[in-house]
Amino acid sequence: MSDTVNINAExxxxxxxxxxxxxxxxxSDAEAxxxxxxxxxxxxxxxxxxxxxxxxIKRVRAGMINSAPKIVxxxxxxxxxxxxxxxxQGQVVAARALELAMTKARANGIAFVTVKNxxxxxxxxxxGFAASVAAMVLMCGTSASPxxxxxxxxxxxxxxxxxxxxxxxxxxAPFILDxxxxxxxxxxxxxxxxxxxxxxIGWALDVNGNPTTDPxxxxxxxxxxxxxxKGYGLSLMVEMLGGLLSGGRFLDxxxxxxxxxxxxxxxxxxxxxxxxxxxxxxxYYDRMESFVxxxxxxxxxxxxGEVLIPGELEYRAIxxxxxxxxxxxxxxxxxxxxxxxx
Numbered sequence: 001m002s003d004t005v006n007i008n009a010e011x012x013x014x015x016x017x018x019x020x021x022x023x024x025x026x027x028s029d030a031e032a033x034x035x036x037x038x039x040x041x042x043x044x045x046x047x048x049x050x051x052x053x054x055x056x057i058k059r060v061r062a063g064m065i066n067s068a069p070k071i072v073x074x075x076x077x078x079x080x081x082x083x084x085x086x087x088x089q090g091q092v093v094a095a096r097a098l099e100l101a102m103t104k105a106r107a108n109g110i111a112f113v114t115v116k117n118x119x120x121x122x123x124x125x126x127x128g129f130a131a132s133v134a135a136m137v138l139m140c141g142t143s144a145s146p147x148x149x150x151x152x153x154x155x156x157x158x159x160x161x162x163x164x165x166x167x168x169x170x171x172x173a174p175f176i177l178d179x180x181x182x183x184x185x186x187x188x189x190x191x192x193x194x195x196x197x198x199x200x201i202g203w204a205l206d207v208n209g210n211p212t213t214d215p216x217x218x219x220x221x222x223x224x225x226x227x228x229x230k231g232y233g234l235s236l237m238v239e240m241l242g243g244l245l246s247g248g249r250f251l252d253x254x255x256x257x258x259x260x261x262x263x264x265x266x267x268x269x270x271x272x273x274x275x276x277x278x279x280x281x282x283x284y285y286d287r288m289e290s291f292v293x294x295x296x297x298x299x300x301x302x303x304x305g306e307v308l309i310p311g312e313l314e315y316r317a318i319x320x321x322x323x324x325x326x327x328x329x330x331x332x333x334x335x336x337x338x339x340x341x342x
Contacts (some may be wrong), residue, residue, distance in 0.1 A: 005333060012336070013038045016050055019339035020089070023060045024067030028306040030093045036091040040127040041326045044317035045178075048123040050328070054335055056089065056120075056260065062260035064121050065089055071120050079108040080170070082246050083115045087263045090121030095143075097270050098127050102136050105272040112121030113242065115246025115268040120144070120257040124164025125178035125314060127270070131166050132174035135281075138166045141238035143266050146252045147186055150222050151232035154209075157252045160185065160223060161238040167275070169292065176311030182223045187217040189223075193296035242267035272336040310339035 013034050020030035033056075041049030059065045069088030075081050081100060083095035097113045099171050121127075121142055131138035144159025156274030160182035167175040180186075184203045193215040201211050204218030214217055225231030245249030249265035257264055275284045296307045321327075328336075 003330050004327045005330055006327050007323050007333060008069070009038055009042055009322060012041070012050065012326055012328075014054060015336050015340040018341075019053060019057060019336060020341065022194065022342055023057050024090075026068065026111055026259070029068075029089065032095040033089050033091040036095060036122060036126050039129060041328075042318045042321045043123075043124070043125055043129070043314040044321070045123045045125060045314070047185065047191050050336055051332060052120070052122065053339060057339055059102075059119070059257070059260055060089070063082070063145050064255075064260055064263050066120045066263075068254075068341060069093070072098055072304050073113075079104050079111045081111075081113045083113055085118035087117055087119065087265075090119040090142075090266060091130050094121040094127060094268055094270075095130075097268060098130060098138075098272075101270040101272040102131065102134055105136060105274045106277075109274050111270075111272050113270045113272075114246040115270075116243070116246035116265070117263075118266045118268055119264045121268060123178055124162050125311070128164050128166025128176040128178065128311070129174065129314075131272065131320075132168040132176065135168050135274075135276055137163065137168070137275050139271040140164045140269060141242060143243050143250065144267040145254060145256045145258075145264070148182065148225065148235070151225065151229045154222070155252075158223075158235055158239060161235040163238055166255060167220040167288065169288055173309070173312045173315030175288075175292070175309055176314060178310075179226070179230045181225055181238070183226055186219065186223065189219055193219065210271055238269075239267075241271075245299040251313075 015035055016034035017030045018049040020033050021342045037049050041207055060067050066087040069086035071086055071088060072084045073081050082096045093164055095317040097115045101111045126142055127140055128138055141163040144161055146156040146158060147160055148158050149155055162180045165177040189199055198213040201213055204221055204223045206221040207219040208211045239250050246267050248267040254266060255262045255264040295309060298307045300307055
């Protein structure tokens with residue numbers, strides 16, 4: 001395993017921003033993309049942080065990601081909008097959509113913004129964190145490159161279509177759920193492939209439909225849904241809220257983020273609720289604490305175990321990494337520095 005070094009989050013943000021600027025991004029778009037990637041690493045989701053930077057830049061230089069998109073919002077109603085990302089960087093487009101949805105939710109109590117013509121936007125967790133900081137409840141999701149067959153089928157028609165949900169708390173870890181519709185995200189399988197390690201049985205089938213622990217065979221075969229047909233239904237739901245309702249691409253019309261021969265045409269959606277407007281700050285936060293405390297009051301199943309809510313480990317990681325720095329392999333840090341100075 002490669003040696004690691006810790007780097008200050010602000011320093012990593014600066015390097016990442018400069019890498020995007022070198023690729024042709026304006027300062028504000030470069031800052032938006034860098035903030036999402038570095039927040040992802042702060043949360044400990046290393047498969048979707050600056051680890052992805054080089055592939056993004058490759059696609060920008062190949063003309064598959066628009067480094068200067070003209071992002072346009074089509075307001076359909078006070079609380080409804082369709083946002084066209086003009087093939088921009090996924091994090092840039094998604095950050096713009098989230099901000100629009102939060103602005104509309106502040107004015108109307110709730111908002112729905114669906115997005116077309118975007119690219120891979122990373123993990124859902126950093127958007128959930130941003131919404132929580134703004135005291136908003138968020139549901140969001142994104143389509144992805146086709147990697148899964150419909151339940152009962154064998155043709156790759158749909159992505160693992162991640163879904164996120166977040167709710168703020170008064171002062172402690174916000175509730176942040178970030179889940180792909182596959183048992184494991186493809187990024188985790190790629191990481192095991194790169195490390196030369198086996199993956200757990202059940203994550204994927206090979207091209208012949210046999211269970212495999214080989215991440216290469218799994219990536220070339222069939223990634224498995226969480227909960228079988230239930231995960232399949234949830235994946236279709238995400239696809240409909242993004243691709244179908246936005247007027248964008250859907251299912252196997254979505255491109256491959258690892259290819260450099262066509263825009264991806266990814267779609268996202270953001271549903272934002274203002275809980276303070278719904279029930280008042282005091283009542284909401286009191287009830288949220290009561291809710292969390294009831295969950296965490298459960299006796300741990302294992303000795304010295306702990307009952308956690310979604311997002312709690314990520315919140316702890318943020319606190320630790322803000323103090324101690326973000327661990328990166330030396331090779332990855334060298335890559336980021338090279339991209340920042342290229």
